[in-house]
Amino acid sequence: MIRVSAAYYDGRSSVRRAVELVFSEQGQVRIRGEDIDYSLEYPALRISCRLGDTPRYIYLPDGARLEVGDNDAIDSAIEQLGGYEGNRFLHLLESRYTTAFAALLVCLGVVFSIIEFGIPMLARQVAFALPPGVESTLGREGLQTLDRGIFRPTTLEAPIQSKLQGLFRILSDGNVEIRDSRLELRSSARIGPNAFALPSGIVVMTDELVKLAQNDEELLAVMAHEIGHVHHRHILRQILQNSMTALLVAGLFGDLNSIAGLSATLPTFLVQQKYTRKFEREADAFAAETLRARGVSTVHLANILKRLSKSHGRSEGSLLDYLSSHPATEERVESLTARGQRP
Amino acid sequence: MPSTDVHQMGPVVARPQEASQIGDLKRLQFIFSGTGGEFFRIWIVNVLLSILTLGIYSAWAKVRSKQYFYRSTTLDGASFEYSANPVSILKGRILVISVLVVYQLMVTFAPLLAAIMGLGLVFLFPWVVTQVLAFNARYSSYRNLRFHFDGQYGEAFRYYILWTILALFTLGLAYPYAIYLRKRFAVDRSRYGATAFKFDAGARHFYVVYVIAVLVVLGLFFAIIVIVGGLATISEVFRSPKVSPDDPETARFLFLFSLAVNLAILAVLMAAAIVVQTVITNYVLQHVELAGFKLDMRMHSMRVLWIQLSNIVVIVVSFGMMIPWARVRMVRYRLSCLSLLASESLDGFAASERQRLTATGEEMGEALDLDLGL
Numbered sequence: 020m021i022r023v024s025a026a027y028y029d030g031r032s033s034v035r036r037a038v039e040l041v042f043s044e045q046g047q048v049r050i051r052g053e054d055i056d057y058s059l060e061y062p063a064l065r066i067s068c069r070l071g072d073t074p075r076y077i078y079l080p081d082g083a084r085l086e087v088g089d090n091d092a093i094d095s096a097i098e099q100l101g102g103y104e105g106n107r108f109l110h111l112l113e114s115r116y117t118t119a120f121a122a123l124l125v126c127l128g129v130v131f132s133i134i135e136f137g138i139p140m141l142a143r144q145v146a147f148a149l150p151p152g153v154e155s156t157l158g159r160e161g162l163q164t165l166d167r168g169i170f171r172p173t174t175l176e177a178p179i180q181s182k183l184q185g186l187f188r189i190l191s192d193g194n195v196e197i198r199d200s201r202l203e204l205r206s207s208a209r210i211g212p213n214a215f216a217l218p219s220g221i222v223v224m225t226d227e228l229v230k231l232a233q234n235d236e237e238l239l240a241v242m243a244h245e246i247g248h249v250h251h252r253h254i255l256r257q258i259l260q261n262s263m264t265a266l267l268v269a270g271l272f273g274d275l276n277s278i279a280g281l282s283a284t285l286p287t288f289l290v291q292q293k294y295t296r297k298f299e300r301e302a303d304a305f306a307a308e309t310l311r312a313r314g315v316s317t318v319h320l321a322n323i324l325k326r327l328s329k330s331h332g333r334s335e336g337s338l339l340d341y342l343s344s345h346p347a348t349e350e351r352v353e354s355l356t357a358r359g360q361r362p
Numbered sequence: 363m364p365s366t367d368v369h370q371m372g373p374v375v376a377r378p379q380e381a382s383q384i385g386d387l388k389r390l391q392f393i394f395s396g397t398g399g400e401f402f403r404i405w406i407v408n409v410l411l412s413i414l415t416l417g418i419y420s421a422w423a424k425v426r427s428k429q430y431f432y433r434s435t436t437l438d439g440a441s442f443e444y445s446a447n448p449v450s451i452l453k454g455r456i457l458v459i460s461v462l463v464v465y466q467l468m469v470t471f472a473p474l475l476a477a478i479m480g481l482g483l484v485f486l487f488p489w490v491v492t493q494v495l496a497f498n499a500r501y502s503s504y505r506n507l508r509f510h511f512d513g514q515y516g517e518a519f520r521y522y523i524l525w526t527i528l529a530l531f532t533l534g535l536a537y538p539y540a541i542y543l544r545k546r547f548a549v550d551r552s553r554y555g556a557t558a559f560k561f562d563a564g565a566r567h568f569y570v571v572y573v574i575a576v577l578v579v580l581g582l583f584f585a586i587i588v589i590v591g592g593l594a595t596i597s598e599v600f601r602s603p604k605v606s607p608d609d610p611e612t613a614r615f616l617f618l619f620s621l622a623v624n625l626a627i628l629a630v631l632m633a634a635a636i637v638v639q640t641v642i643t644n645y646v647l648q649h650v651e652l653a654g655f656k657l658d659m660r661m662h663s664m665r666v667l668w669i670q671l672s673n674i675v676v677i678v679v680s681f682g683m684m685i686p687w688a689r690v691r692m693v694r695y696r697l698s699c700l701s702l703l704a705s706e707s708l709d710g711f712a713a714s715e716r717q718r719l720t721a722t723g724e725e726m727g728e729a730l731d732l733d734l735g736l
Contacts, residue, residue, distance in 0.1 A: 030713060033710065033711035035505065070429055073396075073434050112407045118403075122407050153470065
């Protein structure tokens with residue numbers, strides 16, 4: 020016999036009636052109050068799932084509802100009379116910090132593996148399966164945007180321009196996959212010496228970078244690095260990976276209708292930086308291989324990297340490095356030098 | 363209405379701060395008893411099950427966390443109940459995602475069709491607004507009486523589309539009135555059981571709030587300009603004639619500087635949005651009337667600003683782990699500022715016709731029972 024006091028609301032008005040609820044061992048439930056007294060079978064009741072220590076609702080077949088504050092009494096009635104197994108399981112998980120902590124660990128593990136393996140794999144599949152039209156639209160529009168913003172037409176003399184195009188052809192010729200690739204020269208005081216790869220194989224090089232290079236081998240090395248990005252479809256993959264990460268976090272934490280909720284997606288910035296660093300290493304590896312195939316030492320890539328890093332004034336090995344999109348130059352130079360020494 | 367003592371019955375014993383007397387009105391305080399720790403455990407289990415079911419459970423998760431907030435809220439010893447069917451929410455989500463995917467595909471492959479579809483979505487928007495308001499009202503109840511919302515498409519179309527266009531053409535002059543109309547629409551078309559809510563405010567206060575907000579924001583922008591100008595006159599980089607913006611060092615400095623200015627502008631706009639929203643919510647909830655009962659909301663906008671901003675910092679630093687704590691903190695503050703002024707007991711409300719006709723109220727067979735609010 021379990022007795023518990025409850026508030027009775029009939030569903031036709033907001034009148035509250037204090038009642039007593041009695042569960043008998045035989046499965047009879049009696050509801051008794053000032054002008055209420057009736058019995059019904061336990062299975063005719065529907066009892067709401069326990070949710071923390073919030074009030075419990077018991078729905079009666081005629082649309083009336085009981086509100087009960089004493090969760091433990093209702094739980095022991097359910098234990099005695101049966102039913103609601105699924106709901107009890109949920110509460111079991113939610114009621115202890117140990118299970119919550121275990122859930123947290125599993126979540127972190129799953130999210131880590133999705134970010135580490137799932138998203139990169141999926142993005143690679145999608146990037147290579149997309150029709151070329153999509154990529155060339157992205158590349159064309161990207162270059163137009165940059166031209167309106169930070170780029171100015173190149174000021175290099177025509178002979179130097181054609182020499183650079185010639186160097187670029189040395190790298191792209193005989194490589195079927197990157198045949199559509201082309202070199203675009205621009206000047207930009209804003210970003211200084213730099214080179215980019217855009218979708219659909221457009222490689223952009225700034226006049227400032229050309230001036231920074233001490234010999235043609237260094238220019239070849241930079242081009243080979245950018246062609247590495249093209250070869251691996253890095254730009255497209257990066258766009259895909261970043262949107263997938265944002266989508267994942269948004270989906271997980273939900274409730275993005277508030278500013279505070281939205282701020283949960285900010286740390287995804289760190290994940291995006293990590294992806295970018297990985298791509299840089301891949302492009303370096305591609306450059307090293309391409310250069311070696313053409314008899315150019317990887318030392319040249321290491322050299323121009325060192326000079327680039329000096330001209331951008333980046334402090335090596337500082338805390339900021341963790342946030343930077345490129346792996347520490349020192350680390351890249353070391354790895355390239357090691358490659359160069361391999362027979 | 364029978365006037366029995368408001369606090370004589372019920373399983374949850376009224377705490378002293380729950381009610382106070384003002385003249386012949388009784389102030390009934392909304393009380394939120396949820397805690398960050400309790401909600402964290404519910405939330406993390408929700409996240410886990412959503413991951414393991416590839417997102418399908420997220421609809422159940424939404425209902426469960428919404429139920430936690432509703433049931434933890436009590437007024438006069440009775441709690442609020444949220445009883446939506448997760449399947450409806452799942453259907454709504456699938457519908458919204460499919461529409462977005464189709465739209466994205468059209469943008470890429472058939473821009474003309476996408477434009478037509480975009481226009482169609484504009485006409486659909488007022489319908490979505492009424493659906494969401496109706497869904498949330500229908501599945502919210504208090505003392506076993508459901509809320510209802512029966513705003514119609516035509517009215518929603520006027521307030522959400524026509525008035526927006528009007529606001530654009532009047533350079534924003536019509537905007538405060540549009541906001542006023544939308545709030546009035548949301549309140550006046552709502553019912554608790556069979557009793558209609560009434561919005562007894564005018565549009566004047568909305569203009570006062572927005573005019574002050576615009577003046578303050580302009581003032582802050584002016585302050586930013588003065589600071590930038592001041593820096594420009596004392597700083598070497600700006601003054602020295604030999605450095606030009608073409609120098610990479612100067613270019614980088616200018617870039618960082620403009621980034622800082624942009625962030626300051628963004629911060630001003632965000633803070634202004636939060637304060638305006640708080641002040642408007644206060645005003646609206648001080649002018650909602652329900653058969654002689656009146657709501658009263660008194661949030662301090664600086665307090666809300668502090669809670670929102672510190673929540674953002676805490677969420678970012680904890681990589682999202684403190685989201686449950688932040689949500690509980692915000693809701694607890696809001697509800698601690700909300701009360702109901704009652705002249706008699708809350709026993710006198712009757713159920714709507716619809717709820718009386720269907721025994722449990724569950725199988726009402728709405729034409730389209732979807733929650734489209736993601």
